[in-house]
Amino acid sequence: MVAVAARYDSEIMDIATIIGLIMGAGLILASIAMGGGGLGPFIDVPSGMIVFGGAIAASLINFPLKANLGAFAVVLKAFLFKLPSAQDTIAQFKKFAEVVRKDGLLALEDQASQVSDDYMKRGLESLISGVAAEDVARSLETELGYIEQRHATGKKIIDAAGAAAPAFGMIGTLIGLVQMLRSLDDPSQIGGGMAVALLTTLYGALVANVVCIPIAGKLETRNAEESMIRELMICGITLLGEGESPRVVEEKLLSFLAPKTRKAVAKG
Numbered sequence: 426m427v428a429v430a431a432r433y434d435s436e437i438m439d440i441a442t443i444i445g446l447i448m449g450a451g452l453i454l455a456s457i458a459m460g461g462g463g464l465g466p467f468i469d470v471p472s473g474m475i476v477f478g479g480a481i482a483a484s485l486i487n488f489p490l491k492a493n494l495g496a497f498a499v500v501l502k503a504f505l506f507k508l509p510s511a512q513d514t515i516a517q518f519k520k521f522a523e524v525v526r527k528d529g530l531l532a533l534e535d536q537a538s539q540v541s542d543d544y545m546k547r548g549l550e551s552l553i554s555g556v557a558a559e560d561v562a563r564s565l566e567t568e569l570g571y572i573e574q575r576h577a578t579g580k581k582i583i584d585a586a587g588a589a590a591p592a593f594g595m596i597g598t599l600i601g602l603v604q605m606l607r608s609l610d611d612p613s614q615i616g617g618g619m620a621v622a623l624l625t626t627l628y629g630a631l632v633a634n635v636v637c638i639p640i641a642g643k644l645e646t647r648n649a650e651e652s653m654i655r656e657l658m659i660c661g662i663t664l665l666g667e668g669e670s671p672r673v674v675e676e677k678l679l680s681f682l683a684p685k686t687r688k689a690v691a692k693g
Contacts, residue, residue, distance in 0.1 A: 594629020
């Protein structure tokens with residue numbers, strides 16, 4: 426139990442997200458370096474202001490300030506996640522079922538105090554205090570609905586920024602073209618106009634396709650994983666309240682896993 430709880434307490438870095446971002450940035454920088462000329466020609470402050478500032482402005486217009494500030498915590502889930510594994514959770518509920526079968530629900534009090542996952546701990550404490558299993562499950566499902574809603578809002582904000590970045594890149598391109606066309610009689614001004622025209626499009630494409638769209642996809646995956654674990658916990662708590670045997674608890678909870686994983690856990 427202690428070993429499982431220790432795993433719950435630590436946040437795990439999502440290496441795939443880090444590798445993906447580094448690889449994407451590395452390939453782009455390598456292609457720039459191979460073309461010669463260095464990074465200097467690809468750095469333009471007005472272009473960055475238009476794209477990054479425009480994407481943030483669009484998010485602020487689309488969503489309330491509180492939702493925008495909360496999006497930062499949601500985005501962190503693409504890099505850090507704190508979620509118990511399904512296998513450990515099933516093993517834990519099987520052990521709880523053994524305790525309940527032997528000594529009753531009240532005997533779970535010491536076990537529940539060692540659970541580090543707040544969602545699961547609240548459900549167990551409600552069950553131990555005498556709340557009906559159906560009511561506990563209903564309360565946890567309501568909480569899960571709001572968790573999913575917050576995650577969906579965070580993903581929508583990232584999606585909105587990803588959609589706005591290329592659009593503002595195009596706006597920057599039009600601004601640069603207007604500046605260039607107004608300065609055709611002065612060759613020294615043409616280069617600056619062309620830089621804004623081209624680099625804003627590049628920045629918009631990079632922000633959307635290297636950052637926003639991939640992170641939004643990872644957030645959707647994380648939400649699905651967390652929802653599955655929470656549903657598994659709700660099912661486990663309900664089965665404990667109904668007094669099911671440890672074998673039945675394990676079999677029903679294993680149905681949440683893929684067949685290959687289910688067989689490996691059963692053998693273990």
